[in-house]
Amino acid sequence: MDIVVYVLLAAILALGAALAIVLARRADTRAQGALADTVQRVEQSLREQERTLAGLVKERLDRSEKATGQVVTDLRERLARIDEAQKKIGELSTQVVGLQEILNNKQARGAFGEVQLNDLVTTALPPGAYAFQSTLSNGSRVDCLLKLPNPPGPIAIDAKFPLESYQLLRAVKAGDAQGLAAAQRAFQLAMRKHIVDIRDKYILPGETAESALLFLPSEAIYAELHANFAAVVDESYRARVWIVSPTTMMATLNTVRAVLKDVRMREQAGEIQKTVGLLMGDVQRLGDRVERLKTHFGQTEKDLREIDISADRITKRGQRILGVDLGEEQELPKGQQTESLPFAENAKGRK
Numbered sequence: 001m002d003i004v005v006y007v008l009l010a011a012i013l014a015l016g017a018a019l020a021i022v023l024a025r026r027a028d029t030r031a032q033g034a035l036a037d038t039v040q041r042v043e044q045s046l047r048e049q050e051r052t053l054a055g056l057v058k059e060r061l062d063r064s065e066k067a068t069g070q071v072v073t074d075l076r077e078r079l080a081r082i083d084e085a086q087k088k089i090g091e092l093s094t095q096v097v098g099l100q101e102i103l104n105n106k107q108a109r110g111a112f113g114e115v116q117l118n119d120l121v122t123t124a125l126p127p128g129a130y131a132f133q134s135t136l137s138n139g140s141r142v143d144c145l146l147k148l149p150n151p152p153g154p155i156a157i158d159a160k161f162p163l164e165s166y167q168l169l170r171a172v173k174a175g176d177a178q179g180l181a182a183a184q185r186a187f188q189l190a191m192r193k194h195i196v197d198i199r200d201k202y203i204l205p206g207e208t209a210e211s212a213l214l215f216l217p218s219e220a221i222y223a224e225l226h227a228n229f230a231a232v233v234d235e236s237y238r239a240r241v242w243i244v245s246p247t248t249m250m251a252t253l254n255t256v257r258a259v260l261k262d263v264r265m266r267e268q269a270g271e272i273q274k275t276v277g278l279l280m281g282d283v284q285r286l287g288d289r290v291e292r293l294k295t296h297f298g299q300t301e302k303d304l305r306e307i308d309i310s311a312d313r314i315t316k317r318g319q320r321i322l323g324v325d326l327g328e329e330q331e332l333p334k335g336q337q338t339e340s341l342p343f344a345e346n347a348k349g350r351k
Contacts, residue, residue, distance in 0.1 A: 113159030124253035156202035
């Protein structure tokens with residue numbers, strides 16, 4: 001009995017084990033199916049995310065490429081501008097060196113001032129209002145002579161450029177009072193010499209105006225002079241030598257142009273008045289001739305009236321002669337009684 005029980009138990013256990021194995025296998029099959037579905041959905045989701053991510057990466061790469069291309073283009077343009085600016089700076093440096101060489105040479109510096117004066121005058125005034133390098137009666141040759149009517153008369157302009165004394169003044173170190181005083185004295189002496197030369201050479205009574213212009217072709221020197229050397233400016237006023245810079249020179253030339261325009265207008269007004277006077281004479285002569293013509297017409301009218309009177313008298317006398325009885329009873333035709341004189345009717349009409 002125990003053996004049978006043991007066998008039955010063993011069979012039950014074996015059956016249970018087999019059932020468990022079968023159930024386990026079925027569970028594994030379901031789990032595998034669910035796992036396969038899950039894996040498939042995950043794979044599909046990953047593929048969609050991969051496509052989306054690839055699109056975003058491509059779009060960002062395109063944007064980055066465009067932005068990078070624009071940056072490169074801007075960089076090239078800026079580099080080109082920098083190259084052009086460097087070339088201009090090089091050319092400017094060459095011009096500055098050339099200008100420095102010109103300013104270091106006294107003759108070339110004088111020509112520089114004359115050229116600048118020439119440009120200002122020719123720009124502001126008409127051709128007939130000035131003359132360059134004009135020789136005066138004392139033999140002096142002035143850089144420019146403004147041809148103004150009297151008064152004030154022709155005004156002389158001479159260009160001066162005291163560069164050496166100005167450079168010495170600028171080269172003084174801060175705190176060097178002795179050097180500054182020496183440089184100021186040198187600058188004052190140079191300016192005084194120019195003022196005296198212009199006064200003695202270019203202010204000639206009866207030939208030029210009572211004043212002349214000293215042209216400084218540098219605004220910096222002009223500003224330094226008026227800022228720190230008022231005594232020199234006062235001396236120029238007393239000498240009737242007016243110091244001008246390029247800016248004030250242009251203002252002076254504009255004033256001269258206004259004066260010349262006023263003179264021309266006055267001359268034209270005189271011509272107009274002269275022409276009007278001649279016109280009034282013509283009108284007076286025309287009136288006299290009209291009066292004489294009216295007199296002629298009156299005389300002609302009087303003559304015509306007298307002719308009418310004479311014709312009327314002749315007609316009446318003719319009619320009386322025709323009315324005299326000569327003993328012949330012959331009558332004239334009716335139509336010929338009033339046609340004995342052809343102007344009888346006209347005489348009656350005029351009366």
